[in-house]
Amino acid sequence: MAGHESHPTAPPKPRATPEEMRERKRLSRQRVSDDSEFITVSMGPQHPSTHGVYQAVVDLDGEIVVNTRPNIGNLHRGVEKLAEVKSYHRFLPLTDRLDYISSFAMNHAYAEAVEKLMDIEVPRRARYIRTIGDELCRLSNHLLWLGVHVMDFGAQTFFLICFRDREYVMDLWEMLCGARLTHSYARIGGVAADLPDGWVEKCRAAMEFMPRRLAEYQRLVEKNRIFLKRTVGIGIFTREDCVAWRVTGPSLRATGMERDLRKTEPYAAYDEVDFDVAVEYDADVYSRYLVRMKEMYESCRIILQCLDQLPEGDYINQDAPSQTFPRKKQVMRDSAAMVQDFMQTFRGPKVPKGEVYKAIEVPKGEMGVYIVSDGSSIPQRLHLVTPTFYHCQATPALFEGEMISDVVGIFGSVDIVLGDSDR
Amino acid sequence: MDSTVEQISDALKSVFGKLEEKFGARLLGSSVFRGELTFLVAPEDLVEVATYCKAPEGLGFDRLEFLTGNHYPERIEQPFEVAVQLTSMATNDRLRLKVPLKEGQKMPTLSSLWPAANWCERETWEMYGIEFEGHPNLIRLLTDADFEGHPLRKDFPVRGLVGGRIRTDLKGKI
Structure with missing residues (x-):
């Protein structure tokens, strides 16, 4: 974890207090003068750097953004409507398509x-596999984000370097569930299949190798004068703003707030592994970069611990036959398991009446699922509380008083996937 | 009610006690399921209750988690419902307020309390047709500007009303 502070070209980074951050944001907003004519510019939805089909119509005073009208919805697929005609099992593959960069984390949020x-237990082994899966998602998500984010500032090669190493994670996913992008690997009560032979060794090798590559990235990025000039002190978003706009995840932790649902309400196996919450204090684009960089190191650490402690046992709950699938191997041998499989596929699980809200920490922030059940095997209402929706909504506050040339970098720094916001 | 209150954490019990004490009979009801506390609030009381929930000297639920609607066609009197989930950043407690609504009944906006409610209310309006009084910009968010109907209502077909064919009637209009 060395190398965050001690590189020669980085400017001194004092720990800003919340008051100082507010003052800086206020000064930045003061640059907007009231009595001039504005130029209106439309960025997107086909703009190459808007990270998906997001449109921002910005009013400019000279080069300074005064007002932003964000426009989303070009990727709207009506997932919440579809949830009301599908059983709980059948809806799971659709959650892949929300944040398609980290699909397993989305599966996991829904399954949790x-x-x-249903109030069912998840076997300990399955919880460990889910933790590993979540962290692999975080790693691949942050690697993609890092490549694209640095490319926003003009470094084309870095994008390909990040994709080269993301390939190690993708290979692990391919070996695990056959898919590279839309995993659908979680199941209600566990995961779809056990770890294949040789996977643990391959994963361990990749995770021991990855920190060395991350250190290489740090050398490439943190000594780059252009990157530093365009990120340090730019795009400040204070803690109060984050809470008011429900901005979560690395952007919130970059304001000095130690809020990580993996620690505050541990799920899966996060209470059994040792890791630190990545926190930075300056609330600017550079701090958000540092938080994600630290999180990648922590992800490698968590995965290695999980692989060491990986318990034996079932990968899916076998004590709730009216709610979960049986082990796939049993289906062809055991008639009871076959009936269970058939009933789960065609009738769906037995679900009590009630409503719950559960949130987990996905790579982009806090992803919550709100389910209203009327006691049938189909949700009466399912609402997906996705982080990107709120991040896109906060963009007017985020861009206000910043330069037009920084808009793309600031927008990239909050990490956006439009499939997540449009649902 | 009193038997289920035992299931929630001590912090939520104190929230329950404070809300009951402050608003008493004006709250329409409460329920507990899987350790989550839900209160039913009338639309005219919502802003007052939400302000008390948000204030640091009140209950300190300073973050809006989500705001969304629901449609129960089998309830004749009040078929619509708006759910508001709040989170306290300090203690990580969660509280849900639910507002039953009649067809066409308006609801006060919460976007002045929480800016994050702005898009949630726009989405709820376009999906259910629930109007929010005082909302600064109540226009469609996720669907097209010329979309008709409120798609998450239970009587709206899953296939849509205009799906399956190419619209030719818009030629020259867009």
Whole structure:
């Protein structure tokens, strides 16, 4: 974890107090003068750097952004409507398509919520596998983010370097569930299949290798004068703003707030592994970069611990036959398991009446699922509380008083996937 | 009610006690499920209750987690419902307020209390047709500007009303 502070070209980074951050944001907003004519510029939805089909119509006073009208919805697929005609099992693959960069984390968020509603246990081995999966998602998500974010500032090669190493994570996913992008690997009460032979060794090798590559990235990025000039002190978003706009995840932790649902309400196996919450204090674009960089090191650490402590046992709950699938191998041998599989596929699980809200920490922030059940095997209402929706909503406050040339970098620094916001 | 209150954490019990004490009979009801506390609030009391929930000297639920609607066609009197989930950043407690609404009944906006409620209310309006009084910009958010109907209402078909064919009637209009 060395190398955060001690590089020669980085400017001194004092720990800003919340008052100082507010003052800086206020000064930045003061640059907007009231009595001039504005130029209106439309960025997106086909703009190359808006990270998906997001449109921002910005009013400019000279080069300074005065007002932003964000426009989302170009990727709207009506997932919440579809949830009301599908059983709980059948909806799970659709959660992949929300944040398609980290699909397993989305599966996991949904499965956790349904398990809370049904009140069923997840076997310890499955919880460990889920923790590993979540962290692999975090790693691949942050690697993609890092490549694209640095590319926003003009470094084209770095994008390909990040993708090269993201490939190690993708290979692990491919070996685990056959898919590289849309995993659908979680199941209600566990995961779809056990770890394949040789996977643990391959994963361990990749995770021991990855920190060395991350250190290489740090050398490339943190000594780059252009990157530093365009990120340090830019795009300040204070803690109060974050709470008011429900901005979560690395952007919130970059304001000095130690809020990580993995620590505050531990799920899966996060209470059994040792890790630090990555926190930075300056609330600017550079701090958000540092938080994600630290999180990648922590992810490697968590995965290695999970692999060391990986317990034996079932990968899916076998004590709730009216709510979970049986082990796939049993289905072809055991008639009871076959009936269970058939009933789960065609009738769906038995669910009590009630409503729950469960949130977990996905790579982009806090992802929550709100389910209203009327006692049938189909949700009466399912609402997906996705982090990007709120991050896109906060963009007017985020861009206000900043330079137009920084808009793309600031927007990239909050990490956006439009599939997540449009649902 | 009193038997289920035992299931929630001590912090939520004190929240329950404070809300009951402050608003008493004006709250329409409460329920507990899986350790989550839900209160039913009338639309005219919502702003007052939400302000008390948000204030640091009140209950300190300083973050809006989500705001969304729901449609129960089988309830004749009040078929709509708006759910508001609040989180306290200091203690990580969660509280849900639910507002039953009649068809066409308006609801006060919460976007002046929490800026994050702005888009949630726009989405709730476009999906359910629930109007929010005092909202600064109540226009469609996720669907097209020329979309008709409120898609998350239970009587709206899953296939949509205009799906499956190419619209030719818009030629020259867009």
